[in-house]
Amino acid sequence: MAMETPPPAAAPHFLFVVSAVQGHINPARRLAARIMASEPSARVTFSTAVSGHRRMFPSLASPEQEAVDAAGVSFIPHSDGYDEGFDPKVHGTGNYKARAHAAGKETLSAVIAVLAARGRPVTCMVYTFLVAYAPHVARAHGLPAVLYWIQPATVFAVYYHYFHGHDEVLASCANDPDPDAAVHLPGLPPLKSDALPSAVSITSPEHHYYLLLDLLRDLFAALDEELTTKVVVNTFDALEPDALRSVPQFELVTVGPMVPVDESSPSNTDLFRLDDTKAFMDWLDTKPARSVVYVSFGSLLQMNKRQEEEIRRGLEATGRPYLWARKRAGEGETFDSAADGEGRAQGMVVQWCDQVKVLSHPAVGCFVTHCGWNSTLESVTIGVPMVAVPQWTDQPTVAWLVDACMHAGVRARLDGEGVVERDELQRCVETIMADGDAATGVRAQAELWKHRAEEAVALGGSSERSLRSFASGP
Template sequence: MESAPSQQQQHLLFVTNPMQGHINPARRLAARVMTSNPNARVTFCTAISGHRRLFPSLSSPDAETVDGAGVLYMPYSDGFDEGYNPVVHGLGTYKARARETGRETLSAVVSRLAARGVPVTRVVYTFLVGWVPEVARLHGVPAALYWIQPAAVFAVYYHYFHGHDAALAALFADGSGSDASVQLPGLPPVKRDALPSVVSITSPDHRHYMIIAMMRELFASLDEHRPTVLVNTFDALEPDVLRAVPQFELSAVGPVVPADDDDPTSSSDLFLRRHDDAKAYMEWLDAKPDRSVVYVSFGSILSMSARQAEEMRRGLKATGWPYLWVARERDNNIKDSDSSGTTTTAGEQLGSSMVVEWCDQLRVLSHRAVGCFVTHCGWNSTLESLTRGVPMVAVPQWTDQPTVAWLVEERMGAGVRARVDAEGVVDRGELRRCVELVMGDDGEVRAQAALWKERASEAVAPGGTSDKNIRAFASVEQPGV
């Protein structure tokens, strides 16, 4: 086994799977680490499929490159270099193949860096590559988990895998009312609709069972290796929850979002090359009054059902507020009922509103014309909205999003959650109610959004709680694995 020297230049290796929602916060934390310790080296490593989408102009898909901040990008292979497609590859193939191939190729990356005289001194990994600590341990390098979801979600998962699975599963059994809740150590009572959707999965035949299997392996690895856990949150937001799992030291380092729109990590989008011209929608926003536009986006993974898209369009139109709606290519036919069934595709105007296939979300959320954000409550999007002081209408779909919606509505008071019907759809009347509440004149939700913007800014400012935690992590040797 190799041993990392105790006195040498810090060299942090960040490792993620190729999903955009993991790459973006990891890149942003890597940039923060370099700012906190300019003498450190940082290498960023994601699977070849993600690396290729980040850098499409490279001469070969696994070629190395360096960004403007000095971060070196070196990919590993997860065995799916063209990207994983469950329809093509099958649901049961990813976990084992990614683990086996990833361990081998990431180990080769670590060895190559050592051979160049710049050995890795610490590895930072996100949660869907739970095999990474095994590679770190092989090379005698300490590892730290970067938890890119709220601390509350970490706590729920931990307790699920440590004796509370039956109590959580019981909430989703037939006969449990929507107001049923569970009491977990260190957490307030949590209602069923505020729990991560993954803890409701019990059958191996469920299409998302692979996620719960990977999370189970992750927490087994955490029990074995006891790494430092960095969390993309801040103390003022989750003060008690950060200490709800005393078996681990959870260190808040967030919100990890770009400080301004010029940050090179501010508009990473791996699924669309930015062929849309920002000039069109930014000029459209420029022409709108302050806080008059409803911004709508539901992330890059899940498709919206035809009924949900129609209810969304009708509900938005009924509010009377103009909206800017990001509709991915697969969801971009949004019918206008006043146009005899014709469809408007992304990039065109829909009456007084606009539909686009892609936008620079941070630029939009920073614009004075945006009055609220109708969001799926992905944690990255939520933190971007929070740090821009934009109140939210929460429409969570799956994984951690129900818990994020609970934080937005119950903990922050910076938004309202739209309730779904028996088919899991937010109907037009409910959406209208929520948008009008947030865009209305009472100001309570908007005032809370402004308050949390200030608290988030304080956390990452020099001397703030998250800033101190990042500086400590970036400059001090961590315990061995």
């Protein structure tokens, strides 16, 4: 009796659900594009909140209209209840979770239904960590849901242990005034208080950032309920081997570093106004190799006036040319008032810039960074050594990875107000930019990690193999 041939398996269709924050959208778009490139039969639909969708595609006839990028990824928004954007100063944080959960569940379910009606049924949901309603919607539709962790694996491990019995010891260490205080977690090396993500220090619901801790708690509670134990992580095996094995309850799948393939990559989103690219690139063209200090503290941080002044004075004191991407720069401001001995402007201040293009320029020799994970991975893959000035959330842990693990940069000491003072900034920049053995060693380590990152994503590399396996169907 002839056996019946089973029907062909449906092509995988991934629905990405991503919060409307640039630091989440970019690594998610990059993963979506690489899935499409790795598995030609796969589809990817990308859904962020209406507020983010509008800023990504401002020329659409209607804010809810579907868009398709050059990588073939489709974009359909859903509502999180804040279609004009969430502003904690205006809306407060007390009602955010309930409003976002209710609106997100309803509108995301509608997106899934619309895709099915169009003959594109979703086979897997991939979500980032601030859309706590996503796994609940996936479960209601019988879909596997896979978390895409866009921070270091070490941070995932710390949070996991925090929500599984180690909250008190972590909070105690994080708030200990002794700089040598350390916590010992299963599978991880001892972590001092300044290597812990800031959320574990929160002990009161009145804390300004308690909402972040609350959303993380919901996330890990949802993970405990999921049937799948796979978590996709934007890191690579050589960088965090201990952390990747420290939570055996989950299979942490490395697919990073997720950075733009090239400058024209469609997977790079800027939700902020870019300054004239030609102006600052022409300026960089006039500078010698590895002579420029590039400074950026990311898309979220609002730097206070004292920190701005300390950075400006510290950069001036180095005597080196600098390019500073500073969101609060005054309208029309171009060059800083500082000048060299011949009267030429020493630094250029811009509102926002194409960071990958800047870091790739041969004139850039040092990156003063807040240690956002996306910025750090971009710097690692390009081989630019860093001055780490972490502020909050995962950044202290990232600074620890840069300084103590990779030795691809130096960590600045902050004062009691969390400010890096001018003398300390000058010291750190000179440690990297000078001609001594210390600078040579840091630059050599940055080059080493650049090659390790390249190996991970090259054909047959650890991240490339994991991505290819995931793209064929989780």
